[in-house]
Structures are given as structure tokens and as C-alpha cells.
Amino acid sequence: MKTTTLLEVSKVNIHYGTNCVLEDIDFIAPAHTITAIIGPSGCGKSTLLRSFNRTNELITKTRRTGDILLEGREINDYDPLDLRARVGMIFQKPAVLPTTIYENVAVGPRLYGTRKKSELDEIVEESLTGASLWKELKDRLHKRAEQLSGGQKQRLAIARTLALKPEIILFDEATASLDPISTQKIEDLMHRLKETTTIIIATHNMKQAARASDNTLFLMAEEGEPSRVVEFGPTELIFTNPKVEKTELYITGRFG
Amino acid sequence: MKRSRRVSPTQAVLFMMTLISVVGLALIFFFVIREGYPIFSKVGLGKFLLGREWLPTRGLFGALPLILTSLMLVVGSVLVATPLGVGLAIYMVEYSPRPVRRFLKTIVELLAGIPSVIFGFFGITVFIPLTRHYFGSSGFGLIPAIVVLAIMILPTITAVSGDAIRAVPRENRLIVQALGGTRWQTVRRGVLPSAFRGIITGTILAEGRAIGETMAVLMVLGNAPMMPKALNQPAAAMPSQIALDMAYATGDHRVALFALGAVLLVFAAVLIFAARRVGRQRR
Ligand SMILES: Nc1ncnc2c1ncn2[C@@H]1O[C@H](COP(=O)(O)OP(=O)(O)OP(=O)(O)O)[C@@H](O)[C@H]1O
Ligand SMILES: [Mg+2]
Numbered sequence: 001m002k003t004t005t006l007l008e009v010s011k012v013n014i015h016y017g018t019n020c021v022l023e024d025i026d027f028i029a030p031a032h033t034i035t036a037i038i039g040p041s042g043c044g045k046s047t048l049l050r051s052f053n054r055t056n057e058l059i060t061k062t063r064r065t066g067d068i069l070l071e072g073r074e075i076n077d078y079d080p081l082d083l084r085a086r087v088g089m090i091f092q093k094p095a096v097l098p099t100t101i102y103e104n105v106a107v108g109p110r111l112y113g114t115r116k117k118s119e120l121d122e123i124v125e126e127s128l129t130g131a132s133l134w135k136e137l138k139d140r141l142h143k144r145a146e147q148l149s150g151g152q153k154q155r156l157a158i159a160r161t162l163a164l165k166p167e168i169i170l171f172d173e174a175t176a177s178l179d180p181i182s183t184q185k186i187e188d189l190m191h192r193l194k195e196t197t198t199i200i201i202a203t204h205n206m207k208q209a210a211r212a213s214d215n216t217l218f219l220m221a222e223e224g225e226p227s228r229v230v231e232f233g234p235t236e237l238i239f240t241n242p243k244v245e246k247t248e249l250y251i252t253g254r255f256g
Numbered sequence: 257m258k259r260s261r262r263v264s265p266t267q268a269v270l271f272m273m274t275l276i277s278v279v280g281l282a283l284i285f286f287f288v289i290r291e292g293y294p295i296f297s298k299v300g301l302g303k304f305l306l307g308r309e310w311l312p313t314r315g316l317f318g319a320l321p322l323i324l325t326s327l328m329l330v331v332g333s334v335l336v337a338t339p340l341g342v343g344l345a346i347y348m349v350e351y352s353p354r355p356v357r358r359f360l361k362t363i364v365e366l367l368a369g370i371p372s373v374i375f376g377f378f379g380i381t382v383f384i385p386l387t388r389h390y391f392g393s394s395g396f397g398l399i400p401a402i403v404v405l406a407i408m409i410l411p412t413i414t415a416v417s418g419d420a421i422r423a424v425p426r427e428n429r430l431i432v433q434a435l436g437g438t439r440w441q442t443v444r445r446g447v448l449p450s451a452f453r454g455i456i457t458g459t460i461l462a463e464g465r466a467i468g469e470t471m472a473v474l475m476v477l478g479n480a481p482m483m484p485k486a487l488n489q490p491a492a493a494m495p496s497q498i499a500l501d502m503a504y505a506t507g508d509h510r511v512a513l514f515a516l517g518a519v520l521l522v523f524a525a526v527l528i529f530a531a532r533r534v535g536r537q538r539r
Contacts, residue, residue: 055430055433080436082436084435085436088435091430091431091434093427095425095427095431096431097432097446098449098450099449107431107445108435111435111436111438111441157431160435161434
């Protein structure tokens with residue numbers, strides 16, 4: 001079946017210390033879809049994404065209640081390190097490790113003990129191909145990754161994530177610092193990656209959410225309250241015929 | 257708008273300070289080399305640097321034993337102190353809970369401030385008996401000197417590599433963490449490669465301190481200016497030998513000490529330039 005639910009989020013609250021930033025979050029991400037999380041700055045998009053691979057708990061005193069199920073199983077029951085291999089993440093700032101292009105992709109498999117050069121070679125080629133970088137970079141694999149452009153670095157980050165064959169990839173404003181052409185490349189890439197993975201993006205770019213996603217989750221807070229789900233549904237509906245007035249105001253840029 | 261062409265007081269003070277340090281440095285080089293130069297022309301530079309016998313009272317000025325000993329002290333103490341110092345820095349920055357980190361930081365700072373003669377006492381009361389016990393000699397020699405020097409340069413290595421580790425962008429850690437890296441893997445693959453140059457700079461600065469250290473070394477090394485044959489045997493290093501002989505040296509002997517000083521100065525300068533080169537390549 002193509003429409004199995006891969007990630008199910010229900011009644012999730014997230015606190016930083018005593019400060020509740022997200023309350024009663026519900027949504028599902030079916031397998032092989034792209035979900036866009038939109039909402040004003042500070043509404044907790046990054047926080048929510050980071051809770052899916054449990055990297056939020058590395059940052060501060062943070063507490064999450066409610067259920068987040070990956071393939072029906074609470075993510076807290078997974079080993080956090082295994083979970084992170086299955087749920088990859090791309091960040092806003094195009095960052096690379098200070099080493100070669102090859103090693104930037106091979107780092108993930110190396111963490112899990114892959115040593116053999118032939119195996120690594122194969123994974124690197126596959127992952128770079130998956131990130132539409134192979135043709136561009138195959139002759140420079142052993143050059144430093146720092147020399148790449150921002151867009152290339154971001155695709156390299158995708159390749160790095162792909163090397164672990166993740167089921168979900170989280171994009172946290174991954175195109176926010178890129179030019180339109182690089183952004184377009186990443187969006188095309190997301191579209192292609194749907195075949196093998198499920199994607200959740202956080203974005204400020206309404207056009208991107210409208211263009212690239214299948215479902216949209218709109219989060220927003222009332223003054224002094226934690227953010228809640230304002231509306232969740234198929235992107236087409238949210239952008240053409242929102243049920244809630246706030247949604248329409250936000251996506252047309254009239255507030256937020 | 258017209259800008260005043262007059263030199264501001266700040267500029268004047270800064271200029272004076274620069275001038276004083278440049279002139280001071282030049283004078284140091286000038287005098288050391290001027291005072292020592294005659295011995296190079298008398299016995300020959302090659303003979304001075306490669307001669308194996310330092311018996312100034314008999315007119316033998318072979319500095320090789322002293323140079324070799326100094327190099328062994330530097331290499332030995334850096335080999336001992338680098339893993340410890342870098343390890344301590346990694347532990348402090350990446351692992352230790354805040355109160356432990358504060359405590360260690362205080363310890364390291366205190367260690368950096370202890371006068372070297374106190375380290376000498378420490379070597380005499382602790383490491384010399386230990387060396388005697390385990391290596392069956394008088395106890396004086398390269399082993400206690402290397403250990404004492406390692407402790408003395410540890411704070412430099414820890415402080416400089418700690419700064420380098422802290423300066424690594426958070427993204428580098430996040431990359432490895434988000435791939436499911438363990439804490440150590442995060443340090444190893446996300447942090448250390450970026451901090452590497454800083455760590456090297458720290459060890460080179462520490463080498464500079466080790467090569468010039470006089471008092472603590474003098475107290476534990478045994479001061480026998482012979483070719484260093486074994487780590488448990490007494491030896492003599494350049495700075496401590498200068499300090500010892502200076503008290504009574506006259507004539508050629510005195511000149512030879514200045515020449516030795518010039519050699520020491522060159523070694524120290526090379527280390528400082530090396531540190532700058534590595535540091536400049538830092539991203
Ligand atoms: N480490 C933290 N400690 C305490 N509070 C935090 C922390 N990180 C985020 N917050 C708070 O949580 C709320 C949500 O932040 P988050 O970064 O998730 O928002 P966001 O929607 O991603 O914003 P943006 O669109 O600007 O990226 C904000 O009010 C923020 O101040
Ligand atoms: Mg964010």
C-alpha cells in the first residue's frame with residue numbers, strides 16, 4: 001500500500017524548562033509524501049522537527065509528552081542513535097565537515113562501522129547520485145568540501161544523509177540561504193527522493209510549501225500561549241481553500 | 257571635513273610601545289650574537305654545534321650534548337603532555353559537568369602560575385625518588401626532567417586546545433549528532449578535525465616554553481654535559497647549563513655560553529615562527 005502512515009504525531013507538547021512552546025500537536029506523515037510545516041518565526045517548527053530525530057534533547061532541558069510513532073512504534077523506544085540514522089536532518093546553514101567531499105558522505109557509514117573501501121565507494125557514488133551531485137563532483141571527490149557553493153554543500157548534506165538510507169528526511173529551512181536556482185534543484189531533488197523516503201520540511205517560503213509539499217501543517221500561537229495546529233491538510237486545500245481565516249491571512253502574507 | 261593630521265596620543269603611545277618591543281628584540285639578538293660570535297670564529301660553527309665534548313675549562317666547546325638533550329626534553333615532554341593536555345581539554349569542553357569543569361579550569365590556571373623552582377622541588381621530592389626506584393640510577397636525569405616539563409607545559413596545551421575546541425562551529429557537531437554519532441564520534445569526527453590546527457599551535461607554543469625552561473630542569477637533570485645515552489642518566493640542557501656556568505665563567509667559556517644562548521634563541525624563534533605558520537593556515 002502506498003498510503004501507510006510512517007510518522008504519527010499525537011497530543012504532543014514540548015517544553016523548554018517550564019516554558020511550553022508547542023501544545024497538542026497532531027498530524028500524520030504518510031509514507032512517500034512531503035509535509036510542509038509553516039508558521040511564523042519562533043512558532044516551534046525547528047523544535048518540532050528536532051523532536052522527530054530526538055536531537056532536541058541534546059540541546060537543552062526539554063521535555064516532550066504525547067506520542068510520536070515511527071512505523072507505529074514510539075520513537076522513545078528506539079535507540080536514539082539508530083533513530084537518527086533512520087531520520088536524517090538537513091539544516092538551514094549549509095555546513096560541511098572540514099574534510100573531503102568523499103569523507104563528508106562516507107562519515108555516516110563509518111560511524112556504523114563500514115570500513116571496506118569498495119563498500120564505501122559504492123555508498124558514496126550512490127548517495128551523490130541520489131543527491132544529483134555525482135556528475136558534478138565525481139572528479140573532485142578528494143577535494144575539500146569547503147570549496148563547494150552553498151547549494152552544492154546543501155546537496156552534499158543530503159548525500160551524507162542518504163548514505164544511511166533514512167526513511168525520513170527532515171529539512172529545516174534548508175533552502176533559506178540559497179539562490180532561486182539552487183532552491184529549485186533542492187525542490188526537484190525532494191520530489192525525486194519521495195520514491196525512497198518521506199520528507200518533512202519547515203519553511204518560511206509559502207511558495208515553496210505550495211509548490212513542493214503534499215500536506216501542510218500550519219502552526220501558530222496566540223499571544224503568550226504555546227503554538228498549536230491551526231490547520232492541517234492537503235496542501236492544495238490549505239492554499240486554495242483554507243478552512244480557518246488565520247491560515248488565509250498567514251499564507252497571503254497579511255500577518256505573521 | 258578636514259581631519260587633523262596631528263598624531264593622536266593613543267597613536268603615539270602605541271608607536272612607542274611597538275618601537276620599544278622591536279628595538280628590545282633587536283638588541284637581545286644583537287648582544288647575544290655579538291657576545292657569542294667570537295667562539296664560532298675561534299672553534300668553528302660546525303665544531304661548536306657538532307662537537308661532542310663540553311669541557312670549557314679545557315677549551316673544548318662541543319655543544320652537541322646540550323643541544324641533543326634540549327631537543328630530547330622538548331620532544332619527550334611534548335609527547336607526554338600533548339595526549340594528556342588535549343584529552344583534558346576535550347574532557348573539560350565536551351564531557352565534564354559544569355562544577356567539574358570550573359574546578360579543572362582553576363587547577364589548570366594555578367598550574368600555569370606556579371613558579372618553576374617549585375616544580376623543581378616537586379621533581380626532587382617526587383620524581384627523582386620514583387626514577388631511582390624504578391630505573392635504578394641516581395634518579396637525576398631525563399626522566400624526571402621530562403615529567404616535570406610535561407606538567408609545566410600541560411596548561412598551555414590544555415588552554416590553547418580548549419579554545420580551539422570551543423571555537424568549532426556548532427553545526428559541525430550537529431552534523432555528526434544528526435547522523436546518530438555517539439558522543440565520542442561527535443568529538444572525533446565533528447570537532448577534532450576543525451580544532452586540529454589550534455591544537456598544533458598549542459603544542460608548538462608549549463615546545464617554546466619547554467626548550468627555554470631553566471630552573472626546574474636544572475634541579476632535576478643532574479647537569480652532566482655528556483652525550484645523553486639513556487633516559488635515566490644525568491644530562492645537561494642548554495638553558496640550565498648556561499645558568500650554572502654563568503656564575504663563574506670567564507674568557508672563552510663566557511663567550512661560549514653566549515653562543516649557546518644564540519643557538520637557544522634560534523631554536524625558540526624557529527618554534528615561534530612554526531606556531532604562527534600553522535596558526536595562520538587556520539580557517
Ligand atoms: N534551546 C532552547 N532553549 C529554550 N528555548 C528555546 C530553545 N530553542 C528554541 N526555543 C524557543 O522555542 C520557541 C520555538 O523555537 P523554534 O526555533 O523551534 O522556532 P522556529 O519556528 O523554528 O523559528 P524560526 O522560523 O525562526 O526558525 C521559540 O520561542 C524559542 O525561543
Ligand atoms: Mg527554525
